[in-house]
Amino acid sequence: MIIDPNKQSFGENHKLMIGSIVPRPIALVSTVSSDAKNNLAPFSYFNGICSNPPTVMFAPGRRGYDGLTKDTLNNIRETEQFVINIVSNEIGEKMVTCATDFPSDVDEFEISGLTPKRSVKVEPPLVSESKVGFECELNQIVEIGEGGPGAGFVVIGTIIMFHIDDDVYNDGRIDIEELKPIGRLAGNSYSHIRDTFEIIRKVHID
Numbered sequence: 001m002i003i004d005p006n007k008q009s010f011g012e013n014h015k016l017m018i019g020s021i022v023p024r025p026i027a028l029v030s031t032v033s034s035d036a037k038n039n040l041a042p043f044s045y046f047n048g049i050c051s052n053p054p055t056v057m058f059a060p061g062r063r064g065y066d067g068l069t070k071d072t073l074n075n076i077r078e079t080e081q082f083v084i085n086i087v088s089n090e091i092g093e094k095m096v097t098c099a100t101d102f103p104s105d106v107d108e109f110e111i112s113g114l115t116p117k118r119s120v121k122v123e124p125p126l127v128s129e130s131k132v133g134f135e136c137e138l139n140q141i142v143e144i145g146e147g148g149p150g151a152g153f154v155v156i157g158t159i160i161m162f163h164i165d166d167d168v169y170n171d172g173r174i175d176i177e178e179l180k181p182i183g184r185l186a187g188n189s190y191s192h193i194r195d196t197f198e199i200i201r202k203v204h205i206d
């Protein structure tokens with residue numbers, strides 16, 4: 001089967017993408033509005049870009065039903081700061097309660113019961129229950145598409161402070177057995193990392 005994305009709706013394209021790009025890491029992103037309201041929301045179009053400087057991206061789309069931009073993006077445009085909190089098993093349910101489309105003055109820390117913890121260099125708080133957090137400052141926002149529902153943005157940020165729980169930090173590396181990150185699949189499905197294996201790579205030609 002071949003499918004031309006221009007011959008079906010963005011919703012149909014969306015289903016093919018979220019079912020194929022799996023599992024996706026989840027960034028629980030905290031931001032603060034210009035009137036000092038906390039906001040917390042998950043984004044699974046999320047990844048690293050490079051490590052010099054340490055740079056990450058995530059993609060807050062326009063709302064599928066009215067094309068409006070999400071609070072997270074609006075806050076980052078105003079403040080140029082955000083915190084990425086990595087989602088472990090233990091906070092999966094609470095993370096999902098932050099994904100409801102609440103009015104912008106609702107603080108999802110209060111809704112979810114997750115605990116805000118003061119960051120060192122930025123205003124948005126860390127999620128205390130998250131085992132890894134990145135304080136980020138905005139590098140740039142790239143707009144994608146024509147501005148309708150399903151279009152979106154790529155938010156690129158520089159990590160200016162790492163927060164890593166002692167139990168997941170092992171000699172400069174992250175212990176995945178302790179981190180227990182969950183991955184996003186299509187719809188309401190998630191994955192655990194329980195079955196890992198190695199494939200040895202030859203870096204140089206002998």
Ligand SMILES: Cc1cc2nc3c(=O)[nH]c(=O)nc-3n(C[C@H](O)[C@H](O)[C@H](O)COP(=O)(O)O)c2cc1C
Pocket residue numbers: 026039040041042043044045046059060061062069070071072073095096098099100101102184
């Ligand atoms: C696990 C998970 C991952 C999500 N990933 C994205 C994403 O990558 N991009 C996006 O626009 N929305 C994503 N959402 C939906 C947003 O979290 C949701 O629209 C939220 O209400 C946005 O909040 P905000 O308006 O406070 O920014 C995701 C939801 C869940 C539960």
